[in-house]
Amino acid sequence: MNQDFDIIIIGGGAAGFFTAINIAEKNPLLKVAILERGQEVLTKVRISGGGRCNVTHACFEPNELVKFYPRGEKELRGPFHQFASGDTIAWFESHGVALKIEEDGRMFPLSDSSQTIIDCFQDAVHQLGIKVLTGQSVSQIIKSGNHWKIETKQQNFLCEKLIMATGSNPKIWEMLQGLGHSIVHPVPSLFTFNIKDPRIKDLPGISAMVSVKVKDTKLTSTGPLLITHWGMSGPAILKLSAWGARILAEKKYQFTIFVNWLNDIDSAEAENTLRNLKQEHAKKTVSKKSPFAFPNRLWESIVLAAGIQLEAKWADLSKMQLQDLASSLTQSSFEVKGKSTFKEEFVTAGGVDLREINFKTMESKLHNNLFFAGEIVNIDAITGGFNFQNAWTSGYIVACNM
Incomplete structure (x- = not known):
């Protein structure tokens, strides 16, 4: 009927x-x-x-x-x-x-x-x-x-x-x-990136204003990035996943990203800032306090990633170390191995x-x-x-x- x-x-x-x-x-x-x-x-x-x-x-x-x-x-x-x-x-x-x-x-x-x-x-x-x-x-x-x-x-x-x-x-x-x-x-669109990396392993809950780029593509995004237990999330990552939905699916969600923790500041500008910090804070410990707008724990992790000892003073840093630190700040590369759906808001x-x-x-x-x-x-x-x-x-x- x-x-x-x-x-x-x-x-x-x-x-x-x-x-x-x-x-x-x-x-x-x-x-x-x-x-x-x-x-x-x-x-x-x-x-x-x-x-x-x-x-x-x-x-x-x-x-x-x-x-x-x-x-x-x-x-x-x-x-x-x-x-x-x-x-x-x-x-x-x-x-x-x-x-x-x-x-x-x-x-x-x-x-x-x-x-x-x-x-x-x-x-x-x-x-x-x-x-x-x-x-x-x-x-x-x-x-x-x-x-x-x-x-x-x-x-x-x-x-x-x-x-x-x-x-x-x-x-x-x-x-x-x-x-x-x-x-x-x-x-899928709107997903988070699974990243296993010692640099972010102990930092879940920390967020920073960044720019992110997917290697060998034109995909870039800026905005808040959130470090999670399984990798990276937050608007910067979610935007990237939406704009790159098809490209990242083709890559089977295995790709490299570059994170600039200083958002729009490039490596040369970062190095310049670091040289000034070295002059101003010569006797202070480098890893102690973040000179940038992100948490101290993240700064400490970036300092270590650049091969600088935790107890090192600004005055001790060589030109090479300043370059490595600038590079860690502006172009950290991370390997993405898979994705996780963003909460229940599956798109x-x-x-x-x-x-x-x-x-x-x-x-x-x-x-x-x-x-x-x-x-x-x-x-x-x-x-x-x-x-x-x-x-x-x-x-x-x-x-x-x-």
Whole structure:
């Protein structure tokens, strides 16, 4: 027995809910349903931002906003002129959720709890009469005349318009391939680097403002780097993993990085600074106090790596030792052997080929009345609220084109 709806959204995550709510608000007479394969909805929203939900980023200029998307930069320019971060803030405020900006530009609900966002969405679907059907694992999608037929393990559904908001779901991608869509092979994005190295072994928890480069590539990144028990993480590393998602996958996650602990200061400039320190602090112990904006323990490790004894005084350093120290500061090389997923916020590079989507409407170019929202398409961003912004924007545009 078929259950009929005007619109069905497959996927009960951020993109699915936002799309459904906006459709129902603009078209109160339409019968709308969300099908979710799991028993719970909005699971990624719950854990995102360490349970606080990083809703968006305080970057309000569309042409700047697109620069945070390794895949999708060109395609999102038009959509962001329709609905960007400022619109997201206004939307949530009109639905009773105030947001706040943190120092790094990330935006969270004032409550610092993802539950606020979940409650907002749950209340809205309830008030708008949107059916949320869980435990509905889709087994087949069939184009039947002017309708879509969706078969799940439990029952069959019919609808006029179908919206795919399933994120990185290989089974759904396979079904879309069956409908003629091309899928860009998925690889992980946003991961940390596994590095076993005596220089950082005892420094977990220490962070520094650095620049990082991947050897034999054009990949570079700047920002805070965090030393962890398994290697390196923090924004500088995560950005590198996003921009380099495909290149690093090809390298099978075995590669060399160069870390400049002084960020934008080069070796010659560092050596000059060290010569001045030698004159000013001749009688002081080199390893005792970091003369740079990073912790003493990291400085001590860098001094040792340059082959300088812990008890050495500045006056004792030879020209060669100063050069080695400058080199340790500005171009330390580390061998990366594998990756670790960044918390539970797993992001994938890959999905429906962007050339097969009309970005004015988010509709498939191959099938009428088939739309896409969120990460199911080959768009992904660096960390900081940008992946959610893509979900809101694409969902809003779908809703405008019902």
